[in-house]
Amino acid sequence: MSERGARLIKGATGEWEIVIGMEVHAQVLSNAKLFSGAATTFGAEPNSQVSFVDAAMPGMLPVINRKCVEQAIRTGLGLKATINHRSVFDRKNYFYPDLPAGYQISQYKQPIVGAGEVTIDLPNGESRRVGIERLHLEQDAGKSLHDQHPDYSYVDLNRAGVALMEIVTKPHMRGSEEAAAFLRKLRAIVRYLGTCDGNMDEGSMRADVNVSVCRIGGYDKFRETGELKHLGIRCEIKNVNSMRFIAQAVEYEARRQVDILESGGTIAQETRLFDARAGETRSMRSKEEAHDYRYFPDPDLLPLEIDQAWIDEIARSLPELPDEKKARLMAAGLSAYDAAVLVAEKETADYFEAMVAEGVEAKAAANWLNNEYFGRLNKAGLTVTTGPVTPAQHAAILEMVASNIISGKIAKDVLDIVWQEGGDPRAHVEARGLRQVTDTSAIEAAVDAVIAANPDKVEEAKKKPKLAAWFVGQVMKETRGKANPQAVNAIVNDRLGIADGG
Ligand code: ADP
Ligand code: MG
Secondary structure (H helix, E strand, O other): OOEOOOOEEEEOOEEEEEEEEEEEEEEOOOOEOOOOOOEOOOOOOOOOOOOOOOOOOOOOOOOOOHHHHHHHHHHHHHOOOOEOOEEOOEEEEOOOOOOOOOEEEEOOOOOOEOOEEEEEEOOOOOEEEEEEEEEEEEEOOOEEEOOOOOOOOEEEOOOOOOEEEEEEEOOOEEOHHHHHHHHHHHHHHHHHHOOOOOOOOOOOEEEEEEEEEEEOOHHHHHHHHOOHHHOOOOEEEEEEOOHHHHHHHHHHHHHHHHHHHHOOOOOOOEEEEEEOOOOEEEEEEEOOOHHHHOOEEOOOOOOEEOOHHHHHHHHHOOOOOHHHHHHHHHHOOOOHHHHHHHHOOHHHHHHHHHHHHOOOOHHHHHHHHHHHHHHHHHHHOOOOOOOOOOHHHHHHHHHHHHOOOOOHHHHHHHHHHHHHHOOOHHHHHHHOOOOOEOOHHHHHHHHHHHHHHOHHHHHHHHHOHHHHHHHHHHHHHHOOOOEOHHHHHHHHHHHHOOOOOO
16 A cells, blocks of 8 residues: 555655646536537437537538537636637547547647646645646547447447547646545536536546656656656556546556566556456557647638637636635635535535525534534435435524524434424424523522422532532423523522632
């Protein structure tokens, strides 16, 4: 196993650093494909969403989908990246049965989005920046089906021509933990932006993970000079399609490279695939070079010209992104940890915001969710979207606490009741008589009864003021948790002749 947050790996001759750069394919959220009007719905009947363009029928011409371009710009802005006013679509030529045209329309030397950055949050609370090299638009390919017939392979072209954003990072991640943190953050950003659904199970987000190892210090030298020669030779692991597999694939691949280097070998730059069942990476093919693809500008498409006014308009419509939201919540008094938990998933953030919109103070809402609700959800295998309690119900419970109608302890019971039975928390409190007793005379009577029944304890408490807590506990028990604890405390102290806070 590697150590120090999975950044280093120990070999027979010493420690090595693991360096990672990623190429993430994110499917653009759009109703139609990048260059045709065919639909993009996931899971449709095979070949039911294929236009003549997608099937590469002779004479068909691509027409760019404005919505896809807007989504790429929006994503670029979310990655704090340069948007290029002029970009070019190229043909990337290769032969494969799921690619009817014999080329993929992609962007090569002039992508739509240039350099940007993503801030990643590590489990130890640290934040680091990962450079984005570029984002370009390209078409997805179809899908070969080899398990439908004993003698034939079939092809489903529904996915052919769907718009993808390829997001390429600099080799700035050190180890599997940072790689996973990057992918989580990127996924959160595109989901906040509404530019990709981030659904890794359906293949809407797939990562190619480039891994190399070098001697300690190589990474820092690379960061200082920008020279790749300080890093090791990398291998690219294709289509790692779950967060869990990223760590496994990186760890396996780094170990493999260290073993080769330490036994005097050299790393062959190649494309590998991760076999999740075996937990190992295997060689797929030697790394192809750009010239293998015979890139050239697609003569059917004009260069893409984007004016600043459109970029500005999209920028104005950008939602608050996770980092900004986290900063705002911290300014409202939340801890970095609580804020990070709340913003990590868009649904969680929306749920929290809905509670605040119902009038709950931000810190109270965060404490309540983190301490009470999320634990219950986890235990039941539910999420904020599938769980049984609405933000308005939480707000009603917390409002009753804030206005001293129920105690914090009773609030938890009310949450359990609402979880089981649904309904209006206020009605449950009334129906079950859970209202906190703030009526002083009722509390006085309860205190006096406890005092009268325990004369020996009263004598003791006069010498040991800490015993007052015992009386408070008894009164709370007698009133089944409904007495206002502050009032009980004050009256007990008064009756025992103890100064407040004693
Ligand atoms: P290519 O054009 O051959 O695909 P790129 O320069 O576009 O190469 O890099 C592809 C990916 O590989 C990028 O995400 C980059 O960060 C990553 N990468 C490049 N060099 C290394 C390295 N030495 N170790 C790890 N990742 C690397
Ligand atoms: Mg590349």
